[in-house]
Amino acid sequence: MKFLPLVWAGLKRKKLRTALTFLSIFVAFMLFAFLGAIKEALSGGVSMAGLDRLIVRHKVSLIQTLPESYKARIQTIPGVAAVCHQTWFGGIYQDPKNFFPNMPVEPELFLAMFPEFVVSDAEQQAWRSTRTGAIVGRVTADRFKWKIGDRIPLQSPIWGQPAGQAQWEFEIVGIYDGVKKGTDTSQFFFRYDYFEEARRQDKGQIGWCTVRIANPDQAAEIAAKIDAEFANSPYETKTEPEGAFAQGFAQQVGDIGAIVMAVVGAVFFTILLVAGNTMAQSVRERSGELGVLKAMGFPNGLVLVLVLLESCAIAMLGGFAGLGSAWLIIASGNPVPGLLPVFYLPVGSLVAGVLLAVALGIVAGVLPAWQAMRLNISEALRRVG
């Protein structure tokens, strides 16, 4: 502790240079935090996926439909505990920019399959008793300021208008929350029976099935059995764990992890050079002062530690400020709720950022610190004259 004023004095020596280095590190860590939040948003479904859930979809692609009768046939396969289905509705609320996922489901089976969606008993009851009822996630409800009882009109370019009506109309009967942070609460679910009755095309077709299996260790075996059940039929299936399905969905945008790593890697390499150069310059300019400290009796090891502490201090100040600012901004709200259903800074990214700041300080400072440690006192003092 008693050496901290000395470390601080080193940082104060060239205020402008220290401020610019601080800003570079600050911006780099803000970017790191934002990319972490975006990565989590785009691949969040993977981490939130249930280990005991499989997705059964058409073998060709997700947009091909399956017969609704598959649900009953899947149910009979040994090891399958429950089945429910969903269908991509593609409903538009007022403007295509107001995107949010919306799907018809069978309420009881659906809620039993996805316990991560928290809906009160009263709301569940209301959903069961209201044919045009829908539940909506908190993010989307807040986004459009919807409340229970509101009637929501949707246009569906995929399914057209319902029989006898100009547009689909749903009544909000419940607003669900996520059981934990990261649960996608941007979706809108309505009743399949209403959808089935009102749609004018492809009746009896569904998008995909979600299957709960009794033993997650048998996932591969059961998936193979399901696909074998429908082999050589007009609707062959591809069954995969929910995590793999979500991963494939996210990777439609690209390999998010690789993109984030590439951007972060390039930024941090540049910042490493900036911080390393700052420290090297600082040590070169202060060789006389360091010589004086060593002449007074400061041992080589202590000089090394002082320079390293200085490097770590600027990296940590800039890094923590960048992470903190990003955290505040991210916590204040999702800037693009339609594009990113969940938007938060995961604790893992925050911890990685903190460790990265310390590592940056050490790596940027180690060479200048080594040079300071090896500094010849007589030569250093001669340079002052």
Add this chain to the structure above:
Amino acid sequence: MNPSPHTLVHIHNVSKTFRRGSEEIHVLSGLELVVEDAEFLALMGPSGSGKSTLLNLIGGLDRPSAGTVQIGDDRVDQLSDRQLAAWRARHIGFVFQFYNLLPSLTAERNVELPLLLTGLNKAGRRQHVQAALDAVGLSNRSKHYPRTLSGGEQQRVGIARAIVTDPTVLLCDEPTGDLDRKAGDEILALLQTLNQEHGKTIVMVTHDPHASARASRTVYLDKGQLTDKPAE
């Protein structure tokens, strides 16, 4: 001059050779020097005569190529780098020509620096700093940064920093070389006071006969050898 029971610094048959490429430069050769306890010794000589090299050997900043350097009971030439650093912290106070204060620290923080290597707590360090600044007459300027002090005042801070740990020997490398006559005289008077009233042993390198007149003894260094008289 042979060592006596009062001898503090004993340089015996010391040589120092530097290598520049394939060339060997003999700066000191077979040098003998004895400095008594509480003596104020002025070391004079032309530029390049090896004055600063000798000062560095006494201060443990460098090691001789041959010979022995004994300060008190310690054979300085035999200490490791780590031992030398600890020894310097305990026994040596340096005063430099260009003061060498840390510009981003106040006068009192500069003076406190050597005390950071001791086991003193904050209050103890503050007490020592205050005493050292009092001794050089600068207690009213303790919060000032070096850039706001005159050259003479900066050198006083440098002296306060050198004496704050009460070292065995004070080594001054041209302490008035960067000052005008008036400020230089004040610094020399201060060094004289430290020597005469506080019994501080001082070895001072200088070019200035006016400065050396303040010392209790003057020796001259020329071509790597010490004499009692300046070279013709």
